[in-house]
Amino acid sequence: MIQILDSTLREGEQTPGVYFSPATKLAIAQFLDLVGVDIIEVGNPVVDREIALAITQIANAGLKAKIGAHCLCRIDDVNQALDCGVNFLGIFFSVSQQRLQQDYNIGLESAIEKIVEVITYARKQKDNLLIRYTPEDTVRSPLENVIEAAIAALKAGANIISIADTTGYTTPFHPIRSLYNYVKTLKEELAKQELYPQIEVHCHNDRGLALANALDAYRAGVNIIDVTVMGLGERAGIVDLAELLINLIDTVEEKHCWELSYLQELYDLVSKHSHISIFPHHPVIGKNAFTHYAGIHVNAVAKDEALYQSLNPEILGTKSSLALGIQSGYTAIELALQQIGRSELIKDKELVANILFKIKEIAKRGTPINIEKELPAIVESCAITKMITK
Structure with a gap:
């Protein structure tokens, strides 16, 4: 069954000018839970005390969805996230040769040692914690680096590997540069090591193809798709929640449990507090949609x-x-x-x-x-x- 991870409260708040107070975040999270998303990613507690407070409040709100925090590959960051009471932890670290050299001044071997150390530590802190490892800018990193890091992360205790199309680079029309091919290849390579994690995709919309790429990944058997309300996020944002759900309800073979009747109130709430109007021609939710x-x-x-x-x-x-x-x-x-x-x-x-x-x-x-x-x-x-x- 396909799962939906909503990142409105994390990726969405990376939209320039957007800020959600802890009270607003809780209200948005409650609506997301009513809609039926599986995972709500609230943010990185290291960024600000209010984000840590919001994560803690939402983690203790009794919602059905898993509540997640996002953090750098550092033990101190992991501790701050776990102190908030989350049951989902996203750890990210690049394995791109260019990033490793220019940003961190280390090689792949040192990067993997760091990834293993942090994930091993997180796993020891909480047995039932869902841990996601994301190689930043996955699709533009050398595939062999991604595979090596993913194998190490999974053996250290990660449950999920996220394919991050950080710059909106992929396209379903390319024979090689498609998420369909990437998901298939990664799953096959991990299976050779008898590793069968959940695969997640995080698709940015720089070329206007985030939704198409997400559906392409679904066709390849991806397990989790990241979204935000209104497609908010860095630069051109990521996959829009309503657009994805309206396409999946006619596609998924399994019975879905999404309550789409809550979408309008959710979008109105996010629009109000983000100070971004819903475009009249926005599919599904815009005032001209019907x-x-x-x-x-x-x-x-x-x-x-x-x-x-x-x-x-x-x-x-x-x-x-x-x-x-x-x-x-x-x-x-x-x-x-x-x-x-x-x-x-x-x-x-x-x-x-x-x-x-x-x-x-x-x-x-x-x-x-x-x-x-x-x-x-x-x-x-x-x-x-x-x-x-x-």
Whole structure:
């Protein structure tokens, strides 16, 4: 069964300008738990006292999800994370030759010794701790380095190896540089050593391919996929939670337990506290995701929504809607009149035509029209004009 790791509270807070207070983090974590994510990665306690406090509060909140901390490959950092009461620990250290030389001034052998030391220590502290080892920038590191480090990490006590596409480098269209190939190869190489860990992917969206790469990894048999709400994160962010779930529900063969009806409230909460608006055209969650506008579309969905809609909004706890503007036709006006409780006016074709004309004139000014708030006034204006002209 595929597992979802949400990193809104860690990776998401690496979005420039985004800060979540401990109270806000707890509220977000509670919603993530209601949605049904498996692991909530809260942050690195070494970064700030408030992050440590948030991790501790969430770890003690009685949530179903596993609560994780993220830390550098250092024993002091591990201790601070474990002091927060987490049951998931992410340890990262690069095995890229360039990073090892430029950042740490050590070779691969020394790096692996450090990885083994820290993971061995963490394992001794807590038997049931889930430990993830991540070779930073996995997909651009020499594959032989990644394999050697992964084998050592697993033998030291790690349960999970994360393939980090730290710079959004992979693409499902490349014969070699795809996560499908990477996941398959890594699993095969580890199996030769009789090692069968969970494999995780962390896909950045620098080329706009994070979701595609994550689904490519799923096709290869990956076990855990990292996401954030709104796709928040460093630079262009990572895989968006709602977009991944809406694609997986039609793909996974196993019965899923995700409660998508909580997504809208979750996204509104994160949007409010991150001070980042949800783009109207955001798939699944944006206000236009189930809004129909063009005349031919509205005319069709009035008969059957499936004619211009492949998703059922009811699973998200919402409904389809329509918009009025220059693209509207008679059917849109008739449906809008029903929506505001003025269906008796539909028989008056001249009035409907006048309302449609008025709507189009307003739309040419670039002004959006709110059906509930503004259509009644437009209707009354057109009715008065009709009476005067008679």
